[in-house]
Amino acid sequence: MKFAIISAGEGSRLSQEGVTLPKPLVQLNGVAMIDRLIRIFIRNGADKVVVIINNESPLTKEHLAKLQQETEVPLEVVVKTTPSSMHSFYELSSYLQDDKFCLTTVDTIFREEEFAAFIEAFKRADNDGYMAVTDYIDDEKPLYISTDGALNITGFHDAATSECRYISGGIYCLTPTAIRTLNxxxxxxxSRMRNFQRQLVADGLKLKAYPFKKILDVDHAGDIVKAEAFLAGKE
Structure with missing residues (x-):
């Protein structure tokens, strides 16, 4: 199984709030966010990890070049500035079209034990996709997910409906079938990931919601403190 990280954003909100490092290199409890993800992926059976960063990140590029020499699985790095996460996904898709894969953004924060169970469930499933979801809402523009009683995903919504128990956690486990929809x-x-997800449903792909207790994003300087406390088990 392959794992992919979208890390091509500018991190402008963090830099405006005084964070000097590029977002992928921001440390949580002493570990750079991108390093944390790569290590978790390797521990969860990654055959290959693919990362996209933008052209304005020489520090991140240098950091990943070092990791490429040190990691025990192949680490591919795509350097390209893109206008959206969906475009970044498209740039990674050629590496992902022959196997099940997991895709997330560099600032998605979760507990590893929940992630490991999520990956194992997806590996055993015959669904086209498993989407990480949570009922913890700490997102400026959450994507609400409607499901049936068996947690099969029936829709993605900008506002909550009566069938929405969860929001998207931004971790996507998919099969190569999804690449056809992406193309x-x-x-x-x-141009938006949420529209791609809506199209997955419209195309009839079988998607399952997999609940996590909590998933956080690091968009602001204050989110770093929250993420560190969460990972340390303090909240």
């Missing part, structure tokens, strides 16, 4: 979305000029 079609790009051909239509679509």
């Amino acid at each position: 079609a979305c790009m051909d239509k000029g679509m």
